Amino acid sequence: MQPPLVHTSEDRLANFSSSTVLLVDDDLSTRAYLAHLLTHEGYRVVEAEEGEQALALYTQTQPQIVLLDALMPGMDGFECCQKLQALDADLPCLMITSLDDQASVDKAFAAGASDYITKPIHWPVMRQRIQHLLKARQNLLNLRQQAAREQALNSVVRAIRTSLELDEVFSVATREICQLLEADRVSISRYQPQQQDWRVISEYHIQADSYLGCSIPDSDNPIAQLLKQGKVVTLETVSKAKDWICIPSMARAYPGSWLLVPLYGSSESAESVPPTLWGSLCLQLKTARPGWLATSHDLILALADHLSIAIQQAELFQQIQELNHTLEEKVQARTAQLDRQVQELQRLDHLKNDFLSTVSHELRTPLSSIKMGIRLLSSALLPSNGIPKPPDAEKVARYLNVLDKECEREIKLVEDLLELQRLEVLFGSQQPHWLDLKEWLPQITDPFAELARSHNQLFSLECPPDLPPICTLPEILRAVLAELLQNAHKFTPTDQLISLSVHNHPDHLEIQILNTGVTIPPQEQERVFEKFYRVPNPDPWRQGGTGLGLALVQQRMVLLQGSIHLSSEAEHTCFTLRLPRVLSLSSKGKSA
Known part of the structure; x- marks a missing residue:
């Protein structure tokens, strides 16, 4: 079905011959004569025989011109003209009279007459004067309409220039267009290709019915197809083209004339012609008004072009805002990263200073003890005041024992420092061996069990009887277990438990070293494996150490291709070692 589509491109000139003429004269023959001539010219004639009747007919018929006799009984033409001008100052009044004196002419124009013609009537002259007055009136109305159009256009342009908010611009545009063109409803819809619909995002209407937010389907929509082709669509009478309207309630509410104009946004690329379809501007009437637009x-x-410009400006502004926001986020992220790096450098500097202080103390302490032991041993063996004295065997043995322990302590510290550096380049240089943990673990735990019992600590070893052998690096694993057991021994209170248990899993092996009576704070658990880090203690020298033990353990677990995990809560601290059953010879996964 083809609707009455009109794609307007030219303005139509007004047809003066179809205008309504109010003819006022008390002389019947004159009225009949003029009515006949006017009707023959195509005018619509309304007749009145006196002034009061003329005023009443004007209100009913709204004529475009009045032919008025000056001399009438009751209200004369001068008074009637004056009252008509009060109702419509632009209404042209042609005074017809037999009076031709200057006073009467002046009185007629003073009353508001547009022109003055004397009887007897010369029709060719009157016809030209009527057309001249109607044309002058039409020109005046056109000027006023043009001024109103320019005012509406300026209002929209000002809104676009002063605001980048589309809601505000659309609100001004719909209101100005609706009032200027005397429409019943003006709306703007956004085309949403992904949702396959057109959504009403702004509207201005005379009555309370609203379709704001309404979704108009895009498929099976002939109007939408024309808009996407860049065409302006005019429906002279919607009630005769209901099949073209996707929302029946809207067609019932506005069954008259419709106009739809496409709106365009920014092009997706510089070569895109035409620009991307953004939406549409729609004007609607409740009654059909042919030639309305x-x-x-x-x-x-x-107005549609200016709205398209506003849309493009808003989209460009939004893109700039998004770019600025993205840039600000990147700057903030980079600033935060630099702050973290500075904090990390400060923390590392603090750790370095703490480490140097710790190492200095740990190196100095055994040396001080060694120096003191040498002095005591010298006093026990060397003569005093040149007089030799017999050595005290018990003191000499005790002093030698102190010297031996402190030397071992000094050597252990140096070895830890060298081991930390050595483990970083040791990966791949060790050869794995098969190891039966059931027989191998007691060799490590039995001496430790004696040490724990000597300090009134409990110790247990749990190893499943069906535990299969594993292929690993025994010396590295021995160092890991020794460090963890020694660490547990240092921090476990008297009468508390230290246990080592082995758990067999299908794809790996777990070894757990657990001690009771101590809890590591959650905020410290993540840092215990850091180099040179020690859990804060009111007496940092009470347990000694350099903070390298757990760091060495973690490095050794890398060599073992395993992992270590810490859990500590409710006075239970557990280190869990996860080891592969077979150690790979290389990082490529080749099994031993």
């Missing part, structure tokens, strides 16, 4: 076609297109 013929004289306003250029104005509507100009």
Whole structure:
């Protein structure tokens, strides 16, 4: 079905011959004569025989011109003209009279007459004067309409220039267009290709019915197809083209004339022609008004162009805002990263200073003890005041024992420092061996069990009887277990438990070293494996150490291709070692 589509492109000139003429004269023959001539010219004639009747007919018929006799009984033409001018100052009044004196002429123009003609009537002259007055009136109305159009256009342009908010611009545009063109409803819809619909995002209407937020389907929509082709669509009578309207309630609410104009946004690329379809501008009437928009076609297109410019400006501004926001986020992220790096450098500097202080103390302490032991041993063996004295075997043995322990302590510290550096380049240089943990673990735990019992600590070893052998690096694993057991021994209170248990899993092996009576704070658990880090203690020298033990354990677990995990809560601290059943010879996964 083809609807009455009109694609307006030219303005239509007004047809003066179809105008309504109010003829007022008390002389019947004169009225009949003039009515006949006017009707023959195509005018619509309304007759009145006196002034009061003329005023009543004017209100009913709204004529475009009045032919008024000056001399009438009751209200004369001068008074009637004056009252008509009070009702409509632009209404042209042609005074017809037999009076030709200067006073009467002056009185007629003073009353508001547009022109003055004397009887007897010369029709060719009167016809030209009537057309001249109607043309002058039409020109005046056109000027006022043009001024109103320019005012509406300026309002929209000002809104676009002063605001980048589309809601505000659309609100001004719909209101100005609706009032200027005397529409019943003006709306703007956004085309949403992904959702396959057109959504009403702004509207201005005379009555309370609203379709704001309404979704208009895009498929099976002939109007949408024309808009996507860049065409301006005019429906002279919607009630005759209901099949073209996707929302029946809207067609029932506005069964008259419709106009739809496409709106465009920014192009996706510089070569994109035409620009991307953004949406549409829609004007609606409740009653059909043929030729309603013929004289306003250029104005509507100009407003649509300005709205498209506003849309493009808003999209460009939004893109700039998004770019600025992204840039600000990147700057903030980079600043935060630099702050973290500075904090990390400060922390590392603090750790370095703490480490140097710790190492200095740990190196100095055994040396001080060694120096003291040498002095005591010298006093026990060397003569005093040149007089030799017999050595005290018990003191000499005790002093030698102190010297031996402190030397071992000094050597252990140096070895730890060298081991830390050596483990970083040791990966791949060790050869794995098969190891039966059931027989191998007691060799490590039995001496430790004696040490724990000597300090009134409990110790247990749990190893499943069906535990299969594993292929690993025995010396590295021995160092790991020794460090963890020694660490547990240092921090476990008297009468508390230290246990080592082995758990067999299908794809790996777990070894757990657990001690009771101590809890590591959650905020410290993540840092215990850091180099040179020690859990804060009111007496940092009470247990000694350099903070390298657990760091060495973690490095050794890398060599073992395993992992170590810490859990500590409710006075239970557990280190869990996860080891592969077979150690790979290389990082490529080749099994031993």
